[in-house]
Amino acid sequence: MTADVFGQEERPPVETVGRYGQLIYTSFDDGSGTGGGWQVKDQVGDMTVSDVDAMTARIVTKFDVDPPLPQYPTPADIDDRPVRLAYDVIGTGAGVYWHTVAAGTDGSGRPGNVFAHVVFDDAYRAQPALRPIELWGSPDWLRPYGAQEVRAITLHGDHLLRTGGVITVRSVLGFLLNPKIYRLGVFQVLLDAVYDAMAGGRPVVLLTAPGFAVWWIGAVSFFMSPGTSRRFAWTTHDKPDLALADARRGMHLICVPRDYADLPASDWIVIDAEEDPQLGALGGAGHSPARSAFPVQVSPWSLLAQAALENEHTATRVIQLQDDIAREVGDRDLSPVWPLAMASRALRLGDIEQESAQAATDDHPAHLGSSERLRDDIEELYVAGAPQTPEEALLRLTRIRYPGGSQSRAAGRLVVLALRDSEWLGEPGIRLDLVPDCRNVDFEQLHDAVESWLDDSRRVASQITPAESERLVLTVLRVGELLVRVARPGPALDAAVSALSDVIELSGIDFLRDRSRASSFIDSARNISAATFAAVLLPVLASVLREPDAVDLDVWRWMFGNERDLDTREANGPTVFGQTNDSLLSLYITALLEDPDVVDLSERLRSDLAHLGVTSIFAVEASPDEHSAVPVERLLRHYVMTDGQLDRLIARFGGQVTPAMAFQHVFYWPPSEQLDRVLKHVCHYPLRESGPLDDASTLVVAAARVRDAATWTTFEKHWAVNLMDSEVKRLVRELPPEVYEHTDEDLCVPLGALFIAAQSRSRPWAVGDSVLKDRLATRLRSLQPQLIHWIDRLSKQQVIDIGWIAGESMRSRMGPDLAPTALCGQAENESGTSWMDSVIDGQLASGTYRGPSTVDALRDALWDSVKDLSAPTAERFFLEYRSVGKEWLRDRRLLTREPPRSRFSLTHREDNI
Numbered sequence: 001m002t003a004d005v006f007g008q009e010e011r012p013p014v015e016t017v018g019r020y021g022q023l024i025y026t027s028f029d030d031g032s033g034t035g036g037g038w039q040v041k042d043q044v045g046d047m048t049v050s051d052v053d054a055m056t057a058r059i060v061t062k063f064d065v066d067p068p069l070p071q072y073p074t075p076a077d078i079d080d081r082p083v084r085l086a087y088d089v090i091g092t093g094a095g096v097y098w099h100t101v102a103a104g105t106d107g108s109g110r111p112g113n114v115f116a117h118v119v120f121d122d123a124y125r126a127q128p129a130l131r132p133i134e135l136w137g138s139p140d141w142l143r144p145y146g147a148q149e150v151r152a153i154t155l156h157g158d159h160l161l162r163t164g165g166v167i168t169v170r171s172v173l174g175f176l177l178n179p180k181i182y183r184l185g186v187f188q189v190l191l192d193a194v195y196d197a198m199a200g201g202r203p204v205v206l207l208t209a210p211g212f213a214v215w216w217i218g219a220v221s222f223f224m225s226p227g228t229s230r231r232f233a234w235t236t237h238d239k240p241d242l243a244l245a246d247a248r249r250g251m252h253l254i255c256v257p258r259d260y261a262d263l264p265a266s267d268w269i270v271i272d273a274e275e276d277p278q279l280g281a282l283g284g285a286g287h288s289p290a291r292s293a294f295p296v297q298v299s300p301w302s303l304l305a306q307a308a309l310e311n312e313h314t315a316t317r318v319i320q321l322q323d324d325i326a327r328e329v330g331d332r333d334l335s336p337v338w339p340l341a342m343a344s345r346a347l348r349l350g351d352i353e354q355e356s357a358q359a360a361t362d363d364h365p366a367h368l369g370s371s372e373r374l375r376d377d378i379e380e381l382y383v384a385g386a387p388q389t390p391e392e393a394l395l396r397l398t399r400i401r402y403p404g405g406s407q408s409r410a411a412g413r414l415v416v417l418a419l420r421d422s423e424w425l426g427e428p429g430i431r432l433d434l435v436p437d438c439r440n441v442d443f444e445q446l447h448d449a450v451e452s453w454l455d456d457s458r459r460v461a462s463q464i465t466p467a468e469s470e471r472l473v474l475t476v477l478r479v480g481e482l483l484v485r486v487a488r489p490g491p492a493l494d495a496a497v498s499a500l501s502d503v504i505e506l507s508g509i510d511f512l513r514d515r516s517r518a519s520s521f522i523d524s525a526r527n528i529s530a531a532t533f534a535a536v537l538l539p540v541l542a543s544v545l546r547e548p549d550a551v552d553l554d555v556w557r558w559m560f561g562n563e564r565d566l567d568t569r570e571a572n573g574p575t576v577f578g579q580t581n582d583s584l585l586s587l588y589i590t591a592l593l594e595d596p597d598v599v600d601l602s603e604r605l606r607s608d609l610a611h612l613g614v615t616s617i618f619a620v621e622a623s624p625d626e627h628s629a630v631p632v633e634r635l636l637r638h639y640v641m642t643d644g645q646l647d648r649l650i651a652r653f654g655g656q657v658t659p660a661m662a663f664q665h666v667f668y669w670p671p672s673e674q675l676d677r678v679l680k681h682v683c684h685y686p687l688r689e690s691g692p693l694d695d696a697s698t699l700v701v702a703a704a705r706v707r708d709a710a711t712w713t714t715f716e717k718h719w720a721v722n723l724m725d726s727e728v729k730r731l732v733r734e735l736p737p738e739v740y741e742h743t744d745e746d747l748c749v750p751l752g753a754l755f756i757a758a759q760s761r762s763r764p765w766a767v768g769d770s771v772l773k774d775r776l777a778t779r780l781r782s783l784q785p786q787l788i789h790w791i792d793r794l795s796k797q798q799v800i801d802i803g804w805i806a807g808e809s810m811r812s813r814m815g816p817d818l819a820p821t822a823l824c825g826q827a828e829n830e831s832g833t834s835w836m837d838s839v840i841d842g843q844l845a846s847g848t849y850r851g852p853s854t855v856d857a858l859r860d861a862l863w864d865s866v867k868d869l870s871a872p873t874a875e876r877f878f879l880e881y882r883s884v885g886k887e888w889l890r891d892r893r894l895l896t897r898e899p900p901r902s903r904f905s906l907t908h909r910e911d912n913i
Contacts, residue, residue: 018123018126019045019047019094019120020120020122020126020158020160021044021046021120021158022043022045022118022155023040023047023052023055023056023120023155024042024117024153025038025040025056025059025115025118026039026041026116027039027106027107028106028107028147028151038061040052040056041150042154043155044157045120046158051090051092051094054090054091054096055118055120058086059100059118060098060100060114060116061114062112062114063102064239065083065210065237066082066210066259068102069102078145081145082102082237083100083101083143084098084099084100084235084237085097085098085100085135085136085236086098086234086246087232087233087235088233088249088251089230089233092122093122094120094121095120095122095230096118096119096120096121097118097119097121097132097135098118099117099119100115100116100117101114101115101143101145102115102145103115103150104146104147104150105147106147107147107150107151109147113147113150115142115143117142117143119135123160124227126160127160128226128327128331129226129323131167131221131222131226131229131230132229132232133167133218134163134164135161135163136164136166136214137165137166137167138161138164139164140159140161140162141161142155167215167217167218167221169316169319170316171215171218172222173312173316174312175212175215175218175219176219176309177309177312177315184306184309186271186272186273186274186275186277187219187302187309188279188287188302188305188306189271189289189296190204190206190216190219191220191223191299191301191336192287192296192297192301192302193271193287193296194252194253195299195301195336196296196297196401197253197269198231198232198252199401199402202267202268202294203247203250203251204252204268205243205247205256205263205269205271206253206254206255206256206271207256207257207258207273207274208256208258208273208274209257209258210236210237210257213236213237213255216253216273217234217253217255220232220234220253223301223308223322223336223340224334224337224340225322225327225331226323226326226331227334228326228331228335228336232336233251234253234254235253236255237256238254238256239257239260240263243256247266247268254268258272258274261291265293269292269294269296270289270291270292270293271291271292272291275289275291277289277290279298280295282298282299282355283298284298299359299401300337300341300359300362301336301337301340303355304341304344304349304355305340307349307351308340308349314349317347318340318344318347321343322342325339325342325346325374328370328374329365329368329370329371329374332367333366334365337359338359338363338365338404340359341355342356342360342377344356345360345377357384360377361381361382361385361406362402362406363400363404364378364404364405364406365404365405366404366405367405368405382409387410387413387414387417388417389417389421389424390414390417390418390425391424393413393417394414394434394435396413397411397414398434400436403436403438408438408440408441411436411440411486412441412486414486415441415446415449415450415483415486416446418478419452420449422456425478425479426471426475426478430478430527432485432528433529435486436485436486438485438486439486439487439489440488443492447492450479450483454496454503457472457475458502458503458506460472461504461506461507464507464508466508466510469508469509469510469511470511470521470524472504472507473504473507473509476500476503476504476507477528477533477537478528479500480497480528480535480536481527481529483496484497484535484536485529485532497536498539500536501536501537504536504540509540509541509544509551512550512555513551515554518551518555518558519554522554530578531577533577534576534577534579538576538579538581541576542583545584545587546587547587547629548587548588548594550587553595553598556587556588556592559576559577559588560575560584560588561574563598563605564605566609566612568605568612573585573616574612582616582619582620583628585613586620586630587629589610589612589616589635590613590634592609593606593610593635606638606639607638607639607640610635610638611641613630613635614632614635615649615652617630617631617632617635618649618656618657619653622653622656632661641664641665643669643672643675643678644674646661646662646674646678647674647675647677647678649661650677650678650681655689657681658685658693658697659682659685659700659701660696660697662700662704663696663700665678666678666703667700667703667739667743667747668742668743669744670746671744679704679707679708680708682701682704683701683704683705683708685697686701695734698730698734699730699734699735702726702727702728702731703731703747703751705723705727706750706751707744707747707750709723709754710747710749710750717797717799720754720794720797721799723754724758724761725758728754728758729763731751732758732765735772737770738775740772740775740776740778741775741779742779748776748779749780749786749790750790751776752776752779752780752783752787752790752823753787753790755773755776755823756791756794756822757794757799759822760805760822767821776823777823777824780823780824781824784824787824787835788838788839788842792839792842795839795843796848801861802840802843802849802850802851803851803852803858803860803861804862805822805836805839805851806836806840806851807852807858807862807865808821808822809834809836809888810862810881811825811862811865812825812826812834812836812837813884813888814877814880818873818876818877818880820834821865822836841892844892853894854889855886858885858889862881
């Protein structure tokens with residue numbers, strides 16, 4: 001091996017003009033005993049961790065450049081082995097070179113090792129005239145072969161790599177002008193394709209013999225300035241799979257061997273270096289490469305290069321002058337063609353006056369102030385060829401590919417000419433969507449023209465008839481489109497856009513109510529961007545539209561999209577022109593759901609849309625400065641909100657969700673985690689929110705608190721009594737009886753049990769028969785076990801007197817006119833057992849019964865209900881109670897011998913037998 005393979009020859013160190021570094025990456029045994037593997041072997045220079053990560057991520061660890069080395073290569077084979085070199089700019093703006101060669105076997109004896117020498121170069125000022133392809137063949141690239149050499153090699157200092165002396169102006173021109181092979185046709189197509197790629201267009205794949213790839217890259221590089229070539233990304237060798245990866249990375253020129261011409265279909269331009277392409281014309285049809293699915297637009301670059309390549313001497317002079325001109329303006333951020341155009345004009349090359357003038361004015365950089373001479377030349381050219389009509393200005397602007405000084409100047413010229421020609425602005429079919437979204441024109445340059453046009457437009461708007469308003473509105477929107485696309489954002493632009501909205505509001509948008517006129521307007525405005533609609537039209541719509549039928553339904557669909565395509569997720573709802581506007585969204589959904597002609601929406605979609613509208617209304621009401629034009633009740637009638645939807649509304653809007661909205665959930669819905677949170681919200685609502693509740697909310701709060709009692713594991717007596725005397729009382733007095741028929745078990749059972757407690761305590765509102773009592777009893781018929789459990793708990797806490805329960809149980813044996821008054825007091829099963837019997841029998845079985853155990857005690861327990869009986873009924877009660885009571889006690893094994901009573905007792909006419 002030669003000494004320079006190991007990098008031992010001393011080179012001049014890098015001056016402090018930018019960051020520079022190198023690393024080597026390969027598979028090697030590092031002596032740790034782990035066997036080594038792919039890793040960074042050594043690095044030097046000023047590189048961050050993220051720099052190194054970006055560099056190593058692009059290293060190709062499979063070397064497949066043909067021809068492969070023989071199994072036992074000679075020293076000559078090793079010295080001449082193929083190389084792959086790639087160049088690109090990474091995120092920091094620095095250029096990176098990846099130089100890879102086959103390295104034989106690794107430390108474990110496995111064949112196929114690859115050695116990568118990677119250079120990080122942000123020190124442009126150290127070599128301002130360098131074009132990256134000139135490092136091809138540099139003696140400073142490290143190229144070890146075999147495990148021993150790989151293990152031994154290291155980097156010595158962060159020295160600049162020398163050029164290889166292979167790719168030079170002379171050698172490149174010799175390649176292009178080879179009299180035996182005509183290459184200028186392919187070169188023209190290649191230049192224009194690369195021009196498009198460097199302007200953000202499709203990457204270019206060049207099918208060529210591996211040995212020729214570097215010459216094509218060199219040819220393109222030398223016909224741009226050195227600084228521009230530092231932005232030109234390329235690779236000398238990719239197979240199709242790697243070519244796809246490099247194309248996705250945004251590399252401009254990817255060379256692929258012609259042996260792999262059957263490339264997969266992709267969004268790229270494919271050029272065969274050996275074809276005779278069909279050439280296009282500037283401003284007309286593009287080039288048509290035989291293997292490409294896409295044409296290549298012709299640019300002045302290829303035509304200027306063609307003129308320069310008249311002979312080697314002329315081309316050399318043009319390239320030299322091109323580099324001098326680039327250096328005069330700092331050689332940064334230049335278009336590939338601009339320095340060449342200026343050099344061609346200075347040397348008065350051939351018949352290319354039009355092409356060079358176009359390139360000079362279309363692609364000139366923004367920083368020409370450093371060269372008064374060049375600035376004056378461009379100014380003279382621009383004035384001579386300045387557009388005179390909006391059509392010419394639009395054509396000039398749309399053909400500019402580089403966002404330099406020419407783009408902002410052309411954009412400003414277009415705005416001024418358009419504002420002078422309102423007829424043009426109102427014509428159908430204007431392609432303002434072709435105007436680039438550059439936003440680089442100082443509004444101060446447009447201020448006078450915009451203000452003059454606004455004054456005229458206000459005058460027209462104040463006198464316009466409703467039948468003519470859409471044309472003015474369309475014109476205003478087109479002015480807005482121009483300003484939004486080209487003017488630099490700032491307060492001045494915002495004020496102008498706001499003034500445009502005022503003109504539209506002054507002219508009126510009543511035409512949007514008429515389907516035919518609205519459809520015609522929408523069609524005419526199809527090239528207006530969402531950003532312009534949002535900035536100019538949306539404020540007017542938000543201010544004017546207060547009813548769902550304020551515009552035609554198709555206008556709503558134009559604004560938000562078809563109802564079947566709407567994103568009905570609550571967190572990411574539909575937008576109007578890319579902006580969230582809940583007020584308008586609620587109007588759209590209301591219009592949609594109330595339109596009699598919209599009949600093919602599924603129930604699921606109707607429900608989702610209605611809930612989205614409800615959410616939008618809440619979002620509007622959450623703002624202290626806004627009020628929804630649509631009451632929430634108008635949308636609630638279109639669907640039944642799920643407990644999950646309601647839970648999420650509460651979580652997002654809190655106190656805005658009144659208890660009334662939870663009516664169905666509290667009364668009818670089965671338990672769930674979401675409903676638990678809803679109940680908690682409703683129960684605490686009056687404590688958190690000030691102000692009186694509406695009637696429906698008051699009932700829902702009462703029901704929620706009663707239902708919450710179903711979760712009590714233990715409770716104090718006063719809890720139940722307070723709940724009974726407040727919430728149960730309210731429900732009994734105010735709730736429509738039909739509601740009871742479908743109430744959920746968790747509400748119905750504690751409500752029924754506490755109603756019975758009220759009866760036992762002779763509460764006036766619980767006395768007597770009623771439709772409510774019948775409906776509640778019907779609902780509880782299938783819930784007797786749960787009711788019995790609840791009454792048992794209430795009796796043990798002395799909320800219900802067990803003596804009253806026993807008395808009601810005894811009355812169930814005394815005939816219809818003395819039947820028990822307790823809710824569900826009549827036996828509902830075949831055994832004739834009532835809930836009173838079940839409660840008492842359960843307590844007797846558990847030994848917890850503390851109720852009456854004598855006939856007199858039973859009689860006394862019934863006194864409150866007996867005292868209000870009619871005289872005949874009371875007479876019969878006193879005749880029968882002793883025998884019935886004894887039977888009741890005997891059945892429960894509670895009968896004991898009572899002390900004798902006087903024969904002449906006022907209340908007992910017989911002795912106790």
